[in-house]
Amino acid sequence: MNRFVLTAIVAAMLHTSAWSAEAPSPDNIKVVAGGYAKQLRSGLMEQMSKNGPEGGIAACSVKAAQLGAETSTKTGWSVKRVSSKARNPLAMPDAYEQEVLNGFEKEIASGKEDASRYEVVREGGIRYARFMKAVRVEAMCLTCHGGSEVPPNVEQKLSEQYPHDTARGYKVGDLRGALSIKVKLD
Numbered sequence: 011m012n013r014f015v016l017t018a019i020v021a022a023m024l025h026t027s028a029w030s031a032e033a034p035s036p037d038n039i040k041v042v043a044g045g046y047a048k049q050l051r052s053g054l055m056e057q058m059s060k061n062g063p064e065g066g067i068a069a070c071s072v073k074a075a076q077l078g079a080e081t082s083t084k085t086g087w088s089v090k091r092v093s094s095k096a097r098n099p100l101a102m103p104d105a106y107e108q109e110v111l112n113g114f115e116k117e118i119a120s121g122k123e124d125a126s127r128y129e130v131v132r133e134g135g136i137r138y139a140r141f142m143k144a145v146r147v148e149a150m151c152l153t154c155h156g157g158s159e160v161p162p163n164v165e166q167k168l169s170e171q172y173p174h175d176t177a178r179g180y181k182v183g184d185l186r187g188a189l190s191i192k193v194k195l196d
């Protein structure tokens with residue numbers, strides 16, 4: 011973890027605990043989300059260039075889970091990735107996330123580059139701050155999330171490890187899913 015990200019996360023933590031039941035400021039949550047996304051992307055690129063798609067598979071799974079868990083431990087927030095076409099069944103969206111993903115689809119279809127939403131909601135009588143940021147498909151993602159671009163050796167690994175995989179057939183620019191952060195306030 012580089013020093014900037016660490017500092018940002020620690021700063022966000024201090025801020026959160028000082029506020030206790032208050033919602034974290036949008037800026038705090040964006041810094042944490044940005045750090046997570048950046049580290050994940052650079053981990054993926056590093057593994058792809060060092061160890062090819064096989065290394066990338068671990069980067070997009072093990073590393074993502076590790077980073078999510080680390081970020082959750084540091085902040086006390088739930089930090090995960092979700093998708094309407096999930097590869098990992100644990101990445102299936104809840105009702106709130108599905109609705110926001112539908113909104114992101116529309117925003118992107120109407121030409122918006124980036125989509126995110128932050129709000130405080132009440133679920134089962136408890137208040138939560140919820141933040142979601144769209145994750146879009148880039149050329150390098152197609153090796154494992156594309157259609158005919160997926161090479162046979164990757165195809166084989168994916169079908170072994172993810173027999174119920176639906177995270178396929180994407181094109182560059184598509185909405186792949188979102189980073190989702192949930193903070194319990196009450």
Ligand code: HEC
Pocket residue numbers: 054062063064065066067068070071072074091092093095096097098099101145146147148150151152153154155177186187188
């Ligand atoms: C080398 C293969 C590989 C590449 C390249 C890759 N992914 Fe993945 N991706 C995976 C695997 C494997 C999973 C399942 C991870 C798990 O087990 O949680 C996954 C899961 C995800 C998820 C979580 C939701 C789900 O479907 O489970 C998102 C979001 C995601 N990838 C986005 C991307 C994006 C964006 C890119 C390009 C920047 C990318 N991936 C490139 C292999 C890859």
